[in-house]
Amino acid sequence: MNENPHIRATQLIAQQRVEGISSEEQSWLAAHLATCELCSAVQAQTAEALNAFRSMNIELPRNLAARTQLRVRLRAEELPRTIRGASCSGRSPEFPGCWVLQVHPSFGADLNGPAPS
Numbered sequence: 001m002n003e004n005p006h007i008r009a010t011q012l013i014a015q016q017r018v019e020g021i022s023s024e025e026q027s028w029l030a031a032h033l034a035t036c037e038l039c040s041a042v043q044a045q046t047a048e049a050l051n052a053f054r055s056m057n058i059e060l061p062r063n064l065a066a067r068t069q070l071r072v073r074l075r076a077e078e079l080p081r082t083i084r085g086a087s088c089s090g091r092s093p094e095f096p097g098c099w100v101l102q103v104h105p106s107f108g109a110d111l112n113g114p115a116p117s
Contacts, residue, residue, distance in 0.1 A: 005032055009039040013046055 012029045015021050021029070033040045061067075 006036065006039055009033065009036065010042055013039070013043050017046065017050065 009029060009032050012021055012025055016026070016029070033043060
């Protein structure tokens with residue numbers, strides 16, 4: 001981690017909220033927060049901000065998920081079969097700067113070798 005204890009503490013405060021930290025890191029952080037007012041304030045402000053976000057009531061349209069799924073399906077249907085099936089090679093007209101890889105239909109069909117006879 002970082003050699004600066006204050007930077008390490010702020011990184012651990014954020015990491016603790018997202019993915020968790022080890023018991024060793026928890027012990028180090030608790031000891032540091034007990035002696036550092038600045039980092040204790042950062043931890044308190046972080047907790048306040050997260051609680052404020054959690055208390056917000058954000059209204060989403062009821063049909064948002066259905067509309068999004070429909071748009072994704074429609075866009076997928078617009079894409080040429082060659083791109084969906086990766087059956088062409090060369091530059092993609094839909095995605096300039098991207099190459100489309102040609103894949104043989106039998107690729108990966110039998111990863112364990114030929115079937116026993």
